[in-house]
Amino acid sequence: MLFNSFIFLLAFLPVALVLHAAAERYWPQARLPLLVGLSFVFYAWWDWRFLPLLLVSIGVNWGIARALPRDRSGWLFPVALAGNLAVLGLFKYLGFLTDLADLIPGLDLPRIDLALPLGISFFTFHHIMYLTDLRAGRAPAFGLTRYALYIAFFPQVLAGPLVRWSEIMHQFEERPYARPDAAERIGRGVMLLTVGLAKKVFLGDPLSVYVNPVFQAAAAGKAVSMAEAWQATLGFTFQIYFDFSGYTDMALGLALLFGIVLPQNFDVPYRATSLRDFWRRWHMTLSRFLRDYLYIAMGGNRRGLAVQVGALFATMTLGGLWHGAGLTFIAWGAAHGIGLGAGVLWRRAGGRMPHLLGWVLTAVFVILTWVLFRATSFEAALAIYKGLFGLAPTGSGFKWRAIAIAAAVAMIGPTAWAAVHRLPPNRWLAAGFALLFVVVLLKIGDDANYEFIYFQF
Template sequence: MLFNSFIFLCGFLPIALLVHWLVERFRPDWRLPVLLLLSLGFYSYWDWRFAPLLVASVVINWFVAEAFMRSGRDILIPLAITANLIVLAIFKYFNFFADMANLIPGLQASHWDLALPLGISFFTFHHIMYLTDLKKGKAPRYDLVRYGLYIAFFPQVLAGPLVRWSEIMHQFEERPYQRPDAEERFARGLMLLVVGLAKKVFLGDQLADYTNAIFQIAQTGGPIGVGEALQGALGFTFQVYFDFSGYTDMALGIALMFGVVLPQNFDAPYRATSLQDFWRRWHMTLSRFLRDYLYIALGGSRKGLVIQLAALTATMALGGLWHGAGWTFVVWGALHGVGLSAAVLWRKAGLTMPSILGWALTFTFFVLTLLIFRSGSFEVAAHMYKGLFGFGAEGFNIKWRALVLAAAISMIGPTSWTVIHKLPANRWVAIAFAVLFTVVLFKIGDDANYEFIYFQF
């Protein structure tokens, strides 16, 4: 079920909160098992056939961790991580690799039409983080319920944020509704949920209407002028931000209502003044994962400049592949790796750049490369680039009002987390959010409900 659906907002969430409160109040020792069952129920609603995969993933990885703790055999962890990646590759990348194999003369690899289990990329990365830290002696042993909850906790199981075990496991031991700030935390969680819904429904989904129409024309080879191409490029740039940051706000808010603080995932990325600064602000938990568990493992900055630049490019290319099984995603990631490498060389040369110029170059680079990400094929991307650079249709037609509003909110305004935690606790704020929530519900009822973009990754 979608966070922005009636069945979730008016059905699952209030029931889950009530059950959680009753258990926490009268049988606190049942709280974690019940929260795990609620999470598995939430996941099963999408497609019950995927639930056994999630359960098996949790149980098998937990048994591997147990075997490692008892035997101390280092080989168990690399084998488990490899097995996790193989499962991910089978479901998400099998046809992609089959197409690559078919480029070899004489080979004929068949396709498998497998449905992609929701959240498989995210819960696979959670396993990798824990197992890697376990092997390094950083992570302790956890029982099956706690480990299962770390992997399957429903606010973050489908699309993150990517949470390290050290950020969340200790919170499962708390009595969240016994805290002196319990009511305030619950209220601010509810406000985050409402703000995220508003960003998704009023900004992300509206921009999708403007953007999808342009890319549909590009897919059919229709004429696209500069204004239309600019509308498509900027529209998707702001759409993906409000869609994914809106989801993250909802995830953080829902988790807070259950007494768990999840890490932030966005910090005004469109105000970044360099590409490195951008990736410290955009999908922050993924950037952190790629840095700590891939870039450093590939050598990082410890083995000379050439290795550093190669590791950067490879890390970002693999990060692009993580987003989808297609060469457009790989190229998009690799371009960011090249951009980050150029920034490393720039800094090592001792060169500087005015902040406003750095911001303009960073934002322009992201918009232009995101066209490849969104297009789905190089042909469609080339068609969009032709229009954008004046080689398409004549005229300059653009729906600018939605773009200006989106730019102002994403570039000038504070983050949702900052706003929510600075708002005073009074009745007028509560009334304002109640009205906003009601309006959002009416809007959800009137319009088509778009899935979150990152659910497909």
């Protein structure tokens, strides 16, 4: 069930809101179980065969969490961590690993491709964050209902944001519609949902026609002209931003409608003046996860320069692997690890850089590395790079208007979260957003309905 589908917007969401409001008013103790049940229905709607995996994952990890404080052997946590990663690896990386093994002379293993359960990376990381903090004494124990809702809450179960238990668990205890700002929260939730839909439908999806044919041609071994390469690369740069940030805006807005505040995930990333600044603005919850649960665990900046640079490289390489089971994703992550390491060396040497030059270098680096992220193979990426660097025919017909509009919105405007909180509530504003929502619905009904890019991760 897509957030940008009629079945969600016109059926599931209204029914869920009515049931939630009734439970909150007349039977408050049923509110959280209702949200858990709605989340399971939402997840199962896509493919009911994966619901048992989610249920077993929640039950087993909750049982481990209950036993972990009493474990004296020290083996339970590493086994739980390995088990969660093994399940993720089985579904997401089995085919990739067999392909790598087949590179060894004499081996010819059959490739096994399992269907990838939606959101498995995200709910696996939620388990890992909670169990890690519980083992360290930073997290308390929770009942099964609250833990299940933390893992499966439907606005964020499929593609985040990655939410720490400390950011959300205390909110489950509130009576959201009894708050003095309840109406304001609902209004801002509707605005965020509408803005996120508009970003996806009007800015992200139209760029796919600039991007997909070119990358498909590169994957098929065809030559890509300079105009096509720049059109596809710049198009994807803004397509992935509006697609994923639009999803996040919708998730934050939906959560507000049910009385939950989720953490922001984007902060105008294409205004970053360094690569470190970029990762503080792009997919912010993943960046914090990688920093706190991988980079710091590897030594961070506490054990000397060599360890710091090595930890950055390893963290970002693993972050690339998390995004996809392919060598191009690993190369993308490794490139960012090298770039972040170079930034550390530059700052340690006392280097300074004007903001404008820093922005240009960061933008060029991010744009060029997006090719590795989008391309299906190194050969396809090489075809795009040849076009970008003028090693292919110049070509013609560069389609720039939609890219220019997307770039202006991405660079100039504030985040959706900041914008909707600056707007003063009034009837004209409500009417304007209602009209925009209707226009979005008409657009959804008129065009192809694209999945969100991050659903594949």
